Amino acid sequence: MPLDRPNAPKLESYWMPFTANRQFKAAPRLLVAAEGMHYTSADGHQVLDGTAGLWCCNAGHGRKQITDAVSRQLATLDYAPSFNMGHPIAFDFAERLAAIAPGPEGAKLDRIFYTNSGSESVDTALKIAIAYQRAIGQGTRTRVIGRERGYHGVGFGGISVGGLVNNRRVFPLIPADHLRHTHDLARNSFVKGQPEHGAELADDLQRMVDLHGAETIAAVIVEPVAGSTGVLVPPKGYLERLREIATKHGILLIFDEVITGFGRLGAPFASNFFGVTPDLVTTAKGLTNGVVPMGAVFASRAVHDALMTGPENAIELFHGYTYSGNPVACAAGLATLDVYESESLLTRAAELQAKWDAAIHSLKGAANVVDIRTIGLIAGIELSPRDGAPGARAYDVFVDCLAKGLLIRVTGDIIALSPPLIVEEAQIDQIVSTLGDALQRAA
Numbered sequence: 001m002p003l004d005r006p007n008a009p010k011l012e013s014y015w016m017p018f019t020a021n022r023q024f025k026a027a028p029r030l031l032v033a034a035e036g037m038h039y040t041s042a043d044g045h046q047v048l049d050g051t052a053g054l055w056c057c058n059a060g061h062g063r064k065q066i067t068d069a070v071s072r073q074l075a076t077l078d079y080a081p082s083f084n085m086g087h088p089i090a091f092d093f094a095e096r097l098a099a100i101a102p103g104p105e106g107a108k109l110d111r112i113f114y115t116n117s118g119s120e121s122v123d124t125a126l127k128i129a130i131a132y133q134r135a136i137g138q139g140t141r142t143r144v145i146g147r148e149r150g151y152h153g154v155g156f157g158g159i160s161v162g163g164l165v166n167n168r169r170v171f172p173l174i175p176a177d178h179l180r181h182t183h184d185l186a187r188n189s190f191v192k193g194q195p196e197h198g199a200e201l202a203d204d205l206q207r208m209v210d211l212h213g214a215e216t217i218a219a220v221i222v223e224p225v226a227g228s229t230g231v232l233v234p235p236k237g238y239l240e241r242l243r244e245i246a247t248k249h250g251i252l253l254i255f256d257e258v259i260t261g262f263g264r265l266g267a268p269f270a271s272n273f274f275g276v277t278p279d280l281v282t283t284a285k286g287l288t289n290g291v292v293p294m295g296a297v298f299a300s301r302a303v304h305d306a307l308m309t310g311p312e313n314a315i316e317l318f319h320g321y322t323y324s325g326n327p328v329a330c331a332a333g334l335a336t337l338d339v340y341e342s343e344s345l346l347t348r349a350a351e352l353q354a355k356w357d358a359a360i361h362s363l364k365g366a367a368n369v370v371d372i373r374t375i376g377l378i379a380g381i382e383l384s385p386r387d388g389a390p391g392a393r394a395y396d397v398f399v400d401c402l403a404k405g406l407l408i409r410v411t412g413d414i415i416a417l418s419p420p421l422i423v424e425e426a427q428i429d430q431i432v433s434t435l436g437d438a439l440q441r442a443a
Contacts, residue, residue, distance in 0.1 A: 008042070029402060034061035037420060037427055039407065047402065050431050051409045052420045055227060055259045056290030059339045060420040066291050066335040073331035082114075082325045090114065090325035093333050100337075100346070101298050102257070102271035102281050109271075109281055111304035113317075114325040115295035118258035119153025121282035122221070125297050126157040127319050128280060128307075129219035129252045135306045138215070138250065142175065145208055145220040145251075149181040151228035152221060152256050152282075161221050164229060177212070179204040179222070183232050185382075189371045190364055191233070192357045198235030205245045214249035219280075224270035227259035230414030231373050231380025239276040252303070253278040258295070262286030263340065263421050265376030266350030273376070279303055289336040294329035345421040349377040355425050359432045360417070366436055367443035368393060379417040381435075393442055400438040406431060 011025045030042035037060055039047040052058055059066075073089070080087040098110035113128070115121045126144055133141035146152065146161030153162075160173040163181065180201055188195035205220055224239060226232040246253040255278040260270035263286065267273040271281060280303060284295035307316045323329070340346050349356075353376065360379045361372050371382040386393050394410040401408050409416045417431065 048406050056285035058286040058421045059289045060422040069331045069335035077327045089330040093330040100268045102269040103277040109298035111299040113297040118284035119155045121295035122152040123155040123157040125280045133218045141218040143216045144176050147179040149229040194236045199237035202238050202241035219252040221254040223256045233375045254280045256282045258284045263346040268346045288332040292329040292332040348421050359428045366439045381415040383413040385413045396442045397438045406434040
């Protein structure tokens, strides 16, 4: 139902995240309900969700099975502490996650540490990596390596290894260095899946070893597919070379799968999709279908077991959160896994891959489109910027699409698409049609 303007929310008190607050509050865009593939806006219009919320509502919106599980848990046990205490559902959820954990049979990353967001998962993984190195007698390994144009949340660890300048420039950073990004329009434009060129960029990790010494480096973290920067797909062989170099020098490899986890590429995790097993994986978003904030770090047994030493009454890792393993979040997560399993959503992107590729790449030749990148149910559509106004063209497309009933995401002059995994082929056509018209009007 439309909001009556006299009863519309007052906007002044809420300091919005990653938002031009003054611009938004001058012309607010409010969503008031959601079901299936659609939001309902404050004026009563249906909006097709082309972004799974913020990459998180993989099973779509308003799933009764998840809502009912949350309601039951609230009525049974709303909160319980996780420091020197436990509650059964946290262990149940960890067992279910371990069963689908990244990695091949016999070498799964099946030790689960709960967090509350992707940012917390990243900072947790970095701390685990440094603690691991210390536990095995490598206490000089405190440096972490990220990648240019990487996004790893907004904690101090995440912005330090992250490579998005606006996230970093105001704040102090921990010791970190950065690999070059893999974006190469000259050689890899309009590619479906992995580009052919750029595997050699992984050799930057060897350069970091040569510069700093392997004995100073604890871990390297990358997104298998960089999402927030505008969908950068790893070149063929790139992740394999990172794994090889990291193993050679005793450096832990961390995959940030906050976006790619839980079916986005047509496999449970990007680690499975690419056939490369890291030592730690960070997750959030699709973990609970975005219903309740939650994250989790998946660790290998080798990493986990290295810390399980010393007196049995000693805390092995001085780290955790008030809401680690929150029972309501665990209930949402278990129900989410049930939905994924019953509807085969963790592999559905593979079934839609050909349709998705063909539909999105049909926008090649549209006004100002300089590149299109697709993999799984993700797309990045790069636009040429307006002179003196970077980001303005894509923002206009975003506003136009919303007015026409489609939610997209933009970062700079790149449009990112990642619809819920329940998307139908007709809705893919609708996304492309609406976006194509908006691109033409923005020309």
